Amino acid sequence: MGGIVYWGLLRIAIVIILLWFSYDYFDAKYFWIIFGLAIYIVVIHPIIAEYKEFVVKNRNVINNSLCSKCKHFNETAVLCMKYDEHPTDDFTPCDGLDWEAKN
Template identity: 50%
Template sequence: MGEVVFWTIIRTAILIPVLWFVYGILDYQLWWIVSLTSVYGVIIHPAIIHYRLFEEKNKDIIESTLCSSCRYFDVTAVLCTKYDEHPDMNYLPCGGLDWEPKQNKNEENLIR
């Protein structure tokens, strides 16, 4: 997920000076159209595609591993927060020994 954010920031950092430069060349109304189109085409659309690829690549890990039902698993980063490592289909950082079930909302409220 961090990779998606990183490249989105890089594309944004490149696009801003380009749009700044183009602002002096194009008519103001045309510049708005070019700006909005390029923001979508260069920043938003690639970020959506990149995120979908990330989801597709990690779908099996998120849905089918022991980690997917563990309280230490961070779905957004596909990360074991206890070991600070990324599990995959053939590797669990704890080997299954530190697995603890996720708590549901009712159990969380009882603890508070």
């Protein structure tokens, strides 16, 4: 999840810098249209695609794992808050020893 945010911010910075230096090549009335399209194509669409891929990849951990029913589990980041590690299908950071039921 952090990678999605990191690369999203990096792409925004690159798009803004490129558009800033290429401003003189566009007619001013088209600039905001080009800016909006560039932000959508280079930043927003990849973020949406990467997030969907992240959810699909972690669907089983989010819905059907031991951690998914534990109060220390953060579903949005797929993270064990107690151990600060990412559980997977094959890996439970505490080996089930610190599991506590969600309320």
